[in-house]
Amino acid sequence: MMRIWLVLVVALVMDGCSNTTPTAKPNNVQAYRVAPPRTATAQNFYRPVRSGVFHKPGELAPAVEFWRKTYVEWRRSEVAFHDDRYLDVVYEVMVLPGDVGESLTRNQKDMVNQRRDFWKAQLAVLEGKLRYNAPLTVNDKQMIAKLKNNGRQLNSVLYGAAERVRAQRGTRERFMKGLEISRRYDRQFRKIFRDAGLPEDLALLPHVESSFQPSARSSAGAVGMWQFTKGAAKTFMPGGRVDLCLDPVASAKGAASYLSYAYGKLGDWPTAITSYNHGIGGMRRAQTQVGRDFVRIVKTYQSPAFGFASRNYYAQFLAAREIAGNPMQYSSNMSDR
DSSP, X not given: OOOOOOOOSGGGGTTSSTTOOEEOOTTTOOEEOOOOXXXXXXXXXXXXXXXXXXXXXXXXXXXXXXXXXXXXXXXXXEEEEEESSOTTOEEEEEEOOSOOOSSOOHHHHHHHHHHXXXXXXXXXXXXXXXXXXXXXXXXXXXXXXXXXXGGOOHHHHHTTGGGGEXXXXXXXXXXXXXXXXXXXXXXXXXXXXXXXXXXXGGGGTHHHHTTTOTTOBOTTSOBTTTTBXXXXXXXXXXXXXXXXXXXXXXXXXXXXXXXXXXXXXXXXXXXXXXXXXXXXXXXXXXXXXXXXXXXXXXXXXXXXXXXXXXXXXXXXXXHHXXXXXXXXXXXXXXXXX
């Protein structure tokens, strides 16, 4: 689940997060308590930036394809074991036996953990075999082929691959439900962003945040379809009203305010959209350290808070946008499986 984590303080211009207190958040992403501008109102943040384009750099294509599969091919009973940096490297898609609900049982979680440990061990053994020129099995050669895909040098990706094994459940059922719900809001949400001078497709962001679940709640305190925190709501909601977090339309207006403000601070849509997860201060710090090239940020920026969720947030948005733009095609594919 993705969320807005904002840092809107005067120190934003200096170092992004100097006056905030980090708290633990899933997927190695830190949540930051908001210190909102004292005189700010939601209306202050609208700026006409309609010219923005959601670029899809070729280097992000494997990540976009990975999330497309997560959203429309893999069921919630299927778990992909993959490299968390090179998302085209999928070692296996395991099917969990029996009934699989929205949440896994303890036994099902144990099965996933055991299989992840299996692939970690396989990769550690492979690294040792190559170091000492030991004979390779068919499975070893298949892993090597996956790692070398897209012209990668084996030595550059095999080291540390065992520690990069991650498990990803499919969300096909949840995403399909989100597509159905989104039809109720699409026209109204698009008008909100259009009236704010923003690209209309930003209205699709709840596919990433909550699968358009109006009552979604996170363990970190974000709520609603647009996953607002209390601090963000006080800054960007109409009238600064926290009680509007569960109102999809009011939250859409708040999201438009936030994204307009973020774009003004960060200068491009990939970075501004990623800030919805990682915070404006975090993305400003990334730009300062590695430059404004977004692909370079994704590939090289190092920060304890910039984990898997933040690195992949824009790719998830692109995948959701691609599917929502052609729902009949993907709905047909989903029904056929």
